[in-house]
Each structure stands twice: as structure tokens, then as C-alpha cells.
Amino acid sequence: MKSGPDIAMVAALVGDPARANMLTALMNGRALTASELAQEAGITPQTASSHLSKLEAGRLVEPEKQGRHRYYRLTDDDVAGVLEGLAGLAARTGHMRVRTGPKDPALRRARICYDHLAGDLGVQMLDSLRTRNLVKQKKQEIELTAEGERFLAKNLQISTDMLSHPRRPVCKACLDWSERRHHLAGTLGAAIMQRFAELKWAARDATPGSRVVNFTRTGEKQFAALFGGEKE
Amino acid sequence: MKSGPDIAMVAALVGDPARANMLTALMNGRALTASELAQEAGITPQTASSHLSKLEAGRLVEPEKQGRHRYYRLTDDDVAGVLEGLAGLAARTGHMRVRTGPKDPALRRARICYDHLAGDLGVQMLDSLRTRNLVKQKKQEIELTAEGERFLAKNLQISTDMLSHPRRPVCKACLDWSERRHHLAGTLGAAIMQRFAELKWAARDATPGSRVVNFTRTGEKQFAALFGGEKE
DNA sequence: TTCATGCTTCGATGATAGCCGAAGCATTGC
DNA sequence: GCAATGCTTCGGCTATCATCGAAGCATGAA
Structure with missing residues (x-):
């Protein structure tokens, strides 16, 4: 009952x-x-x-x-995950009182969400992809367009073959903690994050347990060139 | 502040x-x-x-x-996801007062969590894999063993090549709503679920929006043969 | 030992909010 | 039209719980 x-x-x-x-x-x-x-x-x-x-x-x-x-x-991370989820839902109400305070601007800017990029930059990236029709998003599902495939291959040396075989959603929308929008999860989100690391554009913070992602100076520039937003 | x-x-x-x-x-x-x-x-x-x-x-x-x-x-599903997460955390406290009531036994038994199998059977499957050393789990991360690969290839025609290329975790632990343990997510979890559907062992419930997964009779038997647990 | 810091327990206060009874709208059916 | 059903609003009751002051234990330092 x-x-x-x-x-x-x-x-x-x-x-x-x-x-x-x-x-x-x-x-x-x-x-x-x-x-x-x-x-x-x-x-x-x-x-x-x-x-x-x-x-x-x-x-x-x-x-x-x-x-x-x-x-x-x-x-553990499960707790952090649930908190992220709650924050994501809260953000959508418009009731968003404020970010998490100016406490940790680095964390708000870029951090790891499981294995992909989250935070301001993560959201910005998905925004950029969407705006330029490199992906199409409807609700939770995100789909890579043909132009998107070319873009990835050319600029990040990521071929879709590597991603889509298992028929698992290459992309998935993941509600972002500090922002109001989704960021990119799924195999593609993970692959991009990994490529960033390989290219030495970004790396997880050294502090154990930290989820902050630090971008190098060249990383910042390259990221801005690819996904740079004059948004907002 | x-x-x-x-x-x-x-x-x-x-x-x-x-x-x-x-x-x-x-x-x-x-x-x-x-x-x-x-x-x-x-x-x-x-x-x-x-x-x-x-x-x-x-x-x-x-x-x-x-x-x-x-x-x-x-x-939307984001809400459902957060609720699942909360339920997962609640289950760990031991404070678990009860399942969701006998309300929807079907839902508790087998359901879709994004794109992979959750519920009693989902947990049972991961348990079985773990017990038989087909996967090794430490915390959130799950890894497929060599025997596990053989097992998947032989019984479900799933080759790891299809899964592991993008360097995304093939397996991931996902806290289960109605049970106390993790179930299997990640590309493998999705692939298995898809194979179940292809083999006509199981299918999502027809009712629109329903997350229930119905197993056929042969599906039940095959599943039990593969992951059958005399557990608990 | 003696003092200071960090944290916890106790007790009392006060505000928030869940709850229901009763009454008020809306929609459907006769 | 009238009555019944489904849901909402209103008012008041009550219980829960967050909060803080004061006192009590620890640990570490002098």
C-alpha cells in the first residue's frame, strides 16, 4: 500500500x-x-x-x-552522480538561484562527468555542435550528421566507425550540473575527452579525487577554434 | 557565500x-x-x-x-533517471523499507534503464558474471576477463571488437533502483540487451512509455541457463 | 597540568509544511 | 436543468525539524 x-x-x-x-x-x-x-x-x-x-x-x-x-x-561517485542529476533538474525549473557560488570556478568551467567533459565548456561544445548542424538533438537522443562525421574526422581524427559499431547511442544528452543545458555524453563524448587528453589540450587535475579538468593554453585556443562560442 | x-x-x-x-x-x-x-x-x-x-x-x-x-x-527520462539514482542510494543504507510495494512486479523484475537491462534480472546477470569471473569489478569500473570474452562470443555472438574500440568503458556499474546492487551498463550492457531483443528472448513492453521488459518463455529459459542464479 | 581548538550532545524555541474537513469550480451524464 | 464525479482552494491544527546557546568531550599544544 x-x-x-x-x-x-x-x-x-x-x-x-x-x-x-x-x-x-x-x-x-x-x-x-x-x-x-x-x-x-x-x-x-x-x-x-x-x-x-x-x-x-x-x-x-x-x-x-x-x-x-x-x-x-x-x-562515492554514485552520490556525486545523483547530486549532478538533481542539480540538472533544478536548473530546468528556472528556479536556479545561482551557480554553486563562486566557490570553484574551475570545477564549473570544466570537469569530468564519468568519462566525458562537463561544465561550461562541455555545454558550450554541445551547443556549438548543435548550432552548426553537426549533430541533431531531439530530447535525450542526439544524432551525428554527415557533416558532423566529417568534422570529427578532420579536426579530431575520430572516425565514427570506432564509435557506432556496438549500436550503442554514440551520443547521449546528459544534464549538466552547473549549467542549464545538456552536455554531450555517450561514446562520442568519451572519445572526444580522451582525444583532448591525448592531444595534451586538457587533463584531469592532479589532486586525487578531483573532478576538475584543466585546459592547457594551446588547448584553450584549439577548443575555442573548434567550438568557440560567441554565445551569450 | x-x-x-x-x-x-x-x-x-x-x-x-x-x-x-x-x-x-x-x-x-x-x-x-x-x-x-x-x-x-x-x-x-x-x-x-x-x-x-x-x-x-x-x-x-x-x-x-x-x-x-x-x-x-x-x-521525462531525466527525472526517472534521478529517481532511480536516489533509489539506488537509498537501497544502500540498509534503510530500504521495502521495494516499491508489490505494485509493479514486472517492472521490478526487468526493465530498461536507458538502453540496458535493469531490475532483478539485470542485477542477477551482473552477479552471475562476477561470480564466474567473467568480469572483474572494482568500484564503478567493470572489466571483461578473457573467459568473459569467450563466453560472450560463444553464447551471444558478441565480439569484444565491436565494443571496445572507442576506448569507452565497455562495462559500467549502474545502481539499480529496486535492488541493492549494481547492474551492467555501458556498451556491453546495451549490446546484450539488443541481442536479447534480436533473439526474441525479450522485448520492451508495447505500452507506450512503459519501461517494462517482457521475457518470452524461451527467453526466460535461455537467460536462466546463462545467468541462472541459485543465488540468495 | 593547563589552556585552546574542534566537534558533539542537550534543551528549548520557532517556523515550516503536511494533513484533513468543508466548501467551491469544473466537467460529464441524465 | 439537476446531480454526480474529479479536482482544487481555504482555514486551522499539529508535528516535525532546523536552529542556536550552553555545556561536555575529546585532541593537541604549551
Whole structure:
């Protein structure tokens, strides 16, 4: 009858603004101390402590004791993924109050979402592809056009043969956390990201657990040349 | 400072048990009337109405008027995806109060998650693969072993060449909604699902929007022979 | 030991929001 | 027209829970 697989319980954990702010602050993969998180959420340490024990009980964060500090981090990438998803949905309401604060501009600009590029640049890339008719998007599905194939082969040495064989969607739309739009996932999204790395245009940040992607100077230029947007 | 991209707002919407039950009831893709949803959540129509307008404002559900009924459905697959993710996280807490109720046993047994198999059978398949060392899993990453490759080629005519070229993870772990474990996603997960369809072992339910996967009788048998679990 | 820092527990307060009864619109059917 | 069904709005009740002050434990430093 009523039941409820306690999806509500987890959602309620994220549903409190203070806790949501803490979780958001942890989205970059680094661990923060309880007091840092308190400050991040704009609450007192007592309140934060209460929130953190709830988050811990809900297995959303993991503590690690170190000296007299208590570091908290997101339990794993699944949690981060769900948070990204929620943020994506939130962005569509127009209710988007603000980005995640000016906290981590690097994270907002470019980061790894599983194995493909997300963030400002990720969205910009898909925008550019769409605008120039290199891909056609309808809802979740994205399809590469003939021009798109040529574009990829010429500029990134990516041949569609490599991608489409398994009949898995070459492209998929993935809701972006910090932006309002989709970015490009799927085998193509992954392949492009990998090509960026091979070309030394971009690399994942060295800090362990960080999801930030750093572009080199030439990488920035090349990216702008290919997907450069005079958008907005 | 505080900010908050109102991830909290969306999460709070899902965070109420009554609303969560409604959303869960909608997870099979069908649209339900307001009163059906009220009953589903165990609340009066007035209360349900209030909840539904909030969900609508949060763009989680879409209404459709028909006669004097008002049908509600999930806005799109992104919403369903986030709900699945939340359910997956909830399942790990041990706090799992119950499955989604005996509501839709078919949906719990086998369904489509994007393009691969999820549900009881999906989890069972990955379990079986793991137990027999056909894949090795560490955290999110899953890797096919040599035996696994032979197994796929022999039994499902799936060659790894078709999957691994683009250097995208052939396998990926995806948290299952109704079960406590991961099921198999990635290009392999998609390819297997497609093969099931080609072999007429299983097919998506005819009802538009439904995510249920129906197995044929021979399909059941073959599946059991390949991945049959005396597990649990 | 003594003090300071970081975090937690306790208790009380206050506001948010879920809930239902009753009444009000709308649509369909007679 | 009238009645019935489906849904919504309104008002008030209640419970839950976030919040903070104050006090209590730890850990680390002097």
C-alpha cells in the first residue's frame, strides 16, 4: 500500500538547504572539515554537526578523523552522480538561484562527468555542435550528421566507425550540473575527452579525487577554434 | 557565500514520503490520475492536489487534462533517471523499507534503464558474471576477463571488437533502483540487451512509455541457463 | 597540568509544511 | 436543468525539524 523504498529519506537529506550546500561544496571530490562545511552552509558548528551525522547515517558522506579535525567526503561517485542529476533538474525549473557560488570556478568551467567533459565548456561544445548542424538533438537522443562525421574526422581524427559499431547511442544528452543545458555524453563524448587528453589540450587535475579538468593554453585556443562560442 | 543552485528545492520535493510514493508510482512511465496517485500515497485528494501542484511547479511531473480527469506523468527520462539514482542510494543504507510495494512486479523484475537491462534480472546477470569471473569489478569500473570474452562470443555472438574500440568503458556499474546492487551498463550492457531483443528472448513492453521488459518463455529459459542464479 | 581548538550532545524555541474537513469550480451524464 | 464525479482552494491544527546557546568531550599544544 504505502510502502516507500525510502527514496524519500535520501531525498529529504539532500532537501535541506544547509545540507545541500554542504554536499555541493563536496562535489569537487575534496574532503572538508566539519567547520569548513558549517561555514560553507552559513550555520553554526552545532547545527552542522547534527546535519553531518544525518548525512553520514544516510551514507551520503564518509568521515575521516585526522587529528582533532573530522574530514568529510562524498561516499562515492554514485552520490556525486545523483547530486549532478538533481542539480540538472533544478536548473530546468528556472528556479536556479545561482551557480554553486563562486566557490570553484574551475570545477564549473570544466570537469569530468564519468568519462566525458562537463561544465561550461562541455555545454558550450554541445551547443556549438548543435548550432552548426553537426549533430541533431531531439530530447535525450542526439544524432551525428554527415557533416558532423566529417568534422570529427578532420579536426579530431575520430572516425565514427570506432564509435557506432556496438549500436550503442554514440551520443547521449546528459544534464549538466552547473549549467542549464545538456552536455554531450555517450561514446562520442568519451572519445572526444580522451582525444583532448591525448592531444595534451586538457587533463584531469592532479589532486586525487578531483573532478576538475584543466585546459592547457594551446588547448584553450584549439577548443575555442573548434567550438568557440560567441554565445551569450 | 551560501548560494545553492536549489538542488535542495528539487530534493525537498522528492523528500516528502507522500510525494516520493507518487513519483515512484509514476516510474513505470504510465500516466496516472490525481486520485489514483492520492490512493497510491495513502492520502486524501486534497492533500494530493497540493503535492501535485508542487511537483508540477518543480517540473518533475507534467499534467494532461482529459475529460474531468487529470493525468500526471514524469516530465521525462531525466527525472526517472534521478529517481532511480536516489533509489539506488537509498537501497544502500540498509534503510530500504521495502521495494516499491508489490505494485509493479514486472517492472521490478526487468526493465530498461536507458538502453540496458535493469531490475532483478539485470542485477542477477551482473552477479552471475562476477561470480564466474567473467568480469572483474572494482568500484564503478567493470572489466571483461578473457573467459568473459569467450563466453560472450560463444553464447551471444558478441565480439569484444565491436565494443571496445572507442576506448569507452565497455562495462559500467549502474545502481539499480529496486535492488541493492549494481547492474551492467555501458556498451556491453546495451549490446546484450539488443541481442536479447534480436533473439526474441525479450522485448520492451508495447505500452507506450512503459519501461517494462517482457521475457518470452524461451527467453526466460535461455537467460536462466546463462545467468541462472541459485543465488540468495 | 593547563589552556585552546574542534566537534558533539542537550534543551528549548520557532517556523515550516503536511494533513484533513468543508466548501467551491469544473466537467460529464441524465 | 439537476446531480454526480474529479479536482482544487481555504482555514486551522499539529508535528516535525532546523536552529542556536550552553555545556561536555575529546585532541593537541604549551
